[in-house]
Amino acid sequence: MTLCKLTSVKALRAEVRENMHNNLTDVFATHTFVGIVDERRRIAAIQGGVKLYLVDYGMICNEYFYQMGLTDFGNFGSIRFNPALSLHDLLSVGAAHERDLAEAEDDPDWEQVVVDVREQLISSRDMLAEYFSLEVSEAGELLSMPLLMKGYMPSLAKLPQFLLRLGPKVAWTDEQGCFHTFLRELASFYVPEVLPPPPTASPDGNPPAEEEPDVVTRRRQLSRAIEHIMFPAFKSRLVATKGLLKGVIEVANLKGLYRVFERC
Known part of the structure; x- marks a missing residue:
């Protein structure tokens, strides 16, 4: 492994640290992956503590891979x-x-x-x-x-x-x-590409057309990589910067939901 001594790279790494959002970094460091919500918009759901979030995983991937580029600079596979x-x-x-x-x-x-x-x-x-x-x-x-990431091949x-x-x-x-x-x-x-939506049944009730085998395979590969490779990597290595706040939305406070159920 080559130790990077370039001042320019050190400055770029420092820039990431200076833009770190502590609470959001903690959310990703302790999150539980719930599932992919919308493939076309690249939205996934995660749970952080008692809160449920919708995450723009396209945006998060973009920042994560940039940071990996800085971390592994000069030592890429x-x-x-x-x-x-x-x-x-x-x-x-x-x-x-x-x-x-x-x-x-x-x-x-x-x-x-x-x-x-x-x-x-x-x-x-x-x-x-x-x-x-x-x-x-x-x-x-x-x-x-x-x-940049073992087990994941970009498109x-x-x-x-x-x-x-x-x-x-x-x-x-x-x-x-x-x-x-x-x-x-x-x-x-x-960043994972946007795949075409799966075929659906026609309004007259005819069954959906068969999806191209290559698309089926890629959809399966991406789903697996997002859940089992990317989000675990976010958990261990992502510095969530302030710019990522616009890609994370809190949609539910589970503590509040539990109170609702207790009253029912």
């Missing part, structure tokens, strides 16, 4: 690709997706964007490999990605957008800014 993946092909897929979403008058030259981002990643490959286990060959192939369907965003969204010319923005993008990549 890796997801290796065999065969290696073409950066140009991945970036082109990401650009095509962005082109479909962009307003026509604001549309950049996406072919040039692909070239520029590819060159940026190749020119930064030594730093990316050393600090983030993101390996890029001189020929422009993606060899590996950082592994590789998000990989093209993640790589494309590294061009404009990372502050490449400032060390602390670079590490901060890169780890924020990496955290967003690791």
Whole structure:
């Protein structure tokens, strides 16, 4: 394990500690997972003491993975690709997706964007490999990605957008800014994706269509990872920052509910 002595990383870690919300951190440190409430909105229920909370687990995951990026800086595991993946092909897929979403008058030259981002990643490959286990060959192939959590694989369907965003969204010319923005993008990549809702019966009573096997498998994988890997990790390692307050809502005080039942 490499001990990180970079002042910039220490400053980013201190920033997290300074933004810590003690009560919310305690809620996560002592919580009991109740269940996933809404997959599409990424809402789960947890119990903390005698209170029941609804939690935006997408938001919590984003902050948790950012903190893991800082904690494990320079010591990431890796997801290796065999065969290696073409950066140009991945970036082109990401650009095509962005082109479909962009307003026509604001549309950049996406072919040039692909070239520029590819060159940026190749020119930064030594730093990316050393600090983030993101390996890029001189020929422009993606060899590996950082592994932030054992037992959980992020959606590789998000990989093209993640790589494309590294061009404009990372502050490449400032060390602390670079590490901060890169780890924020990496955290967003690791946030569980929103899956399509399960098929339902039609209004005329016909049975629902069968769900795609890949979606069924991924839904099962995500459900297991959220309950048995992510929330236990939040319990042991999450520093709940003040910004997470807007992602946690108290919905019931169980002590008050018990009093209601006692009167019945």
